[in-house]
Structure formats: structure tokens, C-alpha cells
Amino acid sequence: MEASRDPDRARKLVVALDGPGSSGKSSVGAAAALRVGYRFCDTGLLYRAVTWLALARNISTSHPHAVRGLVDEVDLLPDQAGRLSRVLVHGQDHTDEVRGPEVDVAVSVFAAIPELRLALLERQRVLAAAGGMVMAGRDIGTVVLPDADLKIFLVASVEERARRRTEERGLDPQGPEAAAILDALRRRDELDSTRPVAPLRAAADARIISTDGNRFEDTVDAVVNAIRDVEARLAADPDRDPDREPKPEPSGAGG
Numbered sequence: 001m002e003a004s005r006d007p008d009r010a011r012k013l014v015v016a017l018d019g020p021g022s023s024g025k026s027s028v029g030a031a032a033a034l035r036v037g038y039r040f041c042d043t044g045l046l047y048r049a050v051t052w053l054a055l056a057r058n059i060s061t062s063h064p065h066a067v068r069g070l071v072d073e074v075d076l077l078p079d080q081a082g083r084l085s086r087v088l089v090h091g092q093d094h095t096d097e098v099r100g101p102e103v104d105v106a107v108s109v110f111a112a113i114p115e116l117r118l119a120l121l122e123r124q125r126v127l128a129a130a131g132g133m134v135m136a137g138r139d140i141g142t143v144v145l146p147d148a149d150l151k152i153f154l155v156a157s158v159e160e161r162a163r164r165r166t167e168e169r170g171l172d173p174q175g176p177e178a179a180a181i182l183d184a185l186r187r188r189d190e191l192d193s194t195r196p197v198a199p200l201r202a203a204a205d206a207r208i209i210s211t212d213g214n215r216f217e218d219t220v221d222a223v224v225n226a227i228r229d230v231e232a233r234l235a236a237d238p239d240r241d242p243d244r245e246p247k248p249e250p251s252g253a254g255g
């Protein structure tokens with residue numbers, strides 16, 4: 001029993017981590033991946049990189065094939081810990097620009113383009129193929145990696161997410177910028193969850209983790225524990241189909 005919990009003996013999983021904007025997917029996912037020795041990929045960066053490039057080139061969403069063509073120009077670069085957290089365009093680092101406010105406003109509209117989603121699908125699957133990967137996004141558990149060993153969906157109220165983002169940016173919580181952040185998040189939630197292709201939603205077999213009122217470390221612990229739990233179950237039962245995580249209880253694991 002002891003040996004089955006040895007992380008060195010466990011097969012490294014493919015973990016899908018989804019949730020709305022500013023639910024903490026990137027920071028929580030990166031921290032959890034580091035703790036379990038997995039790679040981490042924030043797929044939102046791919047959508048942001050293409051959006052940034054389209055805005056820079058004046059390519060509008062009414063030219064989906066031109067937008068799709070930009071996919072080959074963007075790359076993600078791992079940092080020393082193996083987290084795919086840097087955006088490269090033709091070898092130049094543009095990570096800061098793709099996180100800027102112009103991209104914030106436009107990215108959901110670009111992310112709704114089916115041709116773009118299709119072009120990024122294969123890229124994301126290739127990145128996850130070797131296992132030992134926490135992949136964060138909106139449709140990872142539902143579309144990109146429907147056979148993931150573990151699916152987690154992070155939820156938090158829009159007010160809490162706006163408050164966190166306001167704090168991250170060092171803004172006055174009562175000021176107009178804070179109100180604009182709340183509005184923008186509401187708008188992105190609406191666009192991301194109502195688009196016809198791969199809308200934001202939890203997979204039926206995802207564990208739901210609510211982060212409202214959680215400390216950052218609590219949420220990281222919840223994700224790490226879920227990964228360890230599935231690793232241990234797979235290691236303990238060699239007869240289990242190693243590619244399938246059993247369906248959790250319908251209520252999910254809770255926060």
C-alpha cells in the first residue's frame with residue numbers, strides 16, 4: 001500500500017484543468033504541476049498570442065482562414081520548471097503583450113472562431129501526449145483531452161474573480177478600473193460559455209473545486225491531492241485501464 005503511493009512509481013497523468021477567466025487556473029495549475037513534477041500548459045496563451053498577432057496585423061474575425069494561418073507563427077516556450085508560460089512569435093518573447101488589455105477585450109471573440117479552435121486542437125493534444133501534464137483552459141476536459149486521467153473544473157464567483165484581478169494589478173477596489181474589470185469578466189464569461197463551438201463548461205466527469213474564499217494554497221492542495229489520489233489508484237490497481245479515470249461521484253470532490 002505504502003509503495004503504491006510512491007510518486008516515483010506512479011504513472012504521470014494527463015490532467016485537464018478548466019474554469020472561467022481569473023478562476024486561478026494558471027497560477028494554481030502551475031503551482032500544482034510544480035509540486036507533482038508535471039509540466040504545465042496555459043492554453044489561453046495560444047488564443048491570446050493569435051489574437052495579439054491578428055490585432056497587430058489588422059486581421060479581423062471576419063477572415064477566419066487568415067486568423068487560422070497565424071497559428072503556425074506562435075509558439076510556447078517552457079521555463080526552467082517546464083511550464084509553458086512564455087509566448088514566442090518568430091523567436092521573440094511577447095508574453096507581456098499578449099496579457100495586455102487590448103487582447104483581454106478581443107480574445108473571446110477570436111477564441112470563438114471554429115477554424116482557429118480546430119487549428120489549435122492538434123497543437124494542444126501533441127503537447128499533452130507524453131503525459132505528466134496539467135493543461136489549463138476552457139474546453140480541455142470536454143474537447144481537447146476528453147480521455148484525460150483527471151478533469152478538474154475550478155469555479156469562483158465573478159465578483160471574487162474580479163476582486164483578485166483588481167488586487168493583482170494593484171488597483172483601487174472602488175475605482176472605475178475595478179468596475180471595468182468586473183464588466184469585462186462578465187462579458188468574457190458570457191462569450192466563452194455561449195459560443196457554439198467548445199463552450200466553457202465542466203465535463204460530466206470533472207471534479208468541481210470551488211475557490212471562493214479559499215486561500216491560494218488551499219486550492220493548490222486540492223488539485224495536488226486530486227492528482228495524487230488518481231495516481232495512487234492507478235498504481236494500486238494494475239488491471240485498471242490506465243487511460244481512464246473512473247467517474248467521480250456526481251457532486252464532485254468539492255473545494
Ligand code: DC
Pocket residue numbers: 021022043044045047048107108109111136137138139140188192
Ligand atoms: O484563460 P485566458 O483568460 O488567458 O483565456 C483567454 C481566452 O481564450 C478566453 O476568452 C477563453 C479562450 N480560451 C479558450 O476558448 N479555450 C481554451 N482552452 C483556453 C482559452
